[in-house]
Amino acid sequence: SRMKPEREAAYHHGLRACLAAGLEVLQRGGTALDAVTASVMALEEDPLFNAGRGAVFTSDATHEMDAAIMDGATRECGAISGICGPRHPVLAARAVMEQTDHVLLSGDGARRFCEASGLEMMEPDWFGTEPRRAALQAELERRRLGQPDDCDPARRHGTVGAVALDCSGHLAAATSTGGMTAKMPGRVGDSPVIGAGTWADDETAAISATGHGEYFIRWAVGHEIDARMRWGGQALARAAGDLVAELGRIGGSGGLIAVDRKGNVCLPFNSPGMYRAWSDPDGRIHTGIYDDR
């Protein structure tokens, strides 16, 4: 069943604004890395999406956010996992990439790194919203009653990501998430795992995934698509479309956004819907929620 028209309109509006934030960077000649950073920051700030403000709750009613960013030109990347603090987790991931010799920082050390590097930090309450709290209660109640898990994944997920190709031919990807509602404390999803939920290489594609993270890690989705393109000679649409369909058949609901070195955009998903926005080469913005093909 679809959501109320007002709510749908709010999503289209939010998606358009976030796409525009990244597109503006590209149109003035900025880098793909700066474009994906700008789009993901806008999505993190929008409480409709499950990242930054509006992140879902763990089963302990806390937030544990994951984020990653990758530069396709150099394969430099950075990620953080399991933290609640930085207003923009994607900036924390980018700081790991640019200011440390490491790729992934987690937990308390990651938090202290964010403070030391001067990132804006927020109190835990700032991230929580009423709808997320209600979703946590509903999920805990469902588990208590042993009822089947038949919630539309598009509604329970909402991880955010951005991929971009810039005028120098460089690709970049970024992903940010609160994870999955009522996840076990300490659980890490696919988003901060390079080669799973986040990937970019100028020779193949930039990829950012959403969905049931365990499947996306086990099938190494980002790197698998890269391999099918690089060694299998497949086009992005084939490699990504097939893999997302394969995951759907074994219970791994979700989807991804991707762009290749030629600028071909591919947005496959096996769930009833996936919030998405993309632009034509001429800068025209499109948005989508459900599978309306």
Ligand code: SD4
């Ligand atoms: C995760 N892939 O942590 C994320 C969940 C997600 O919208 O997509 N939520 O597994």
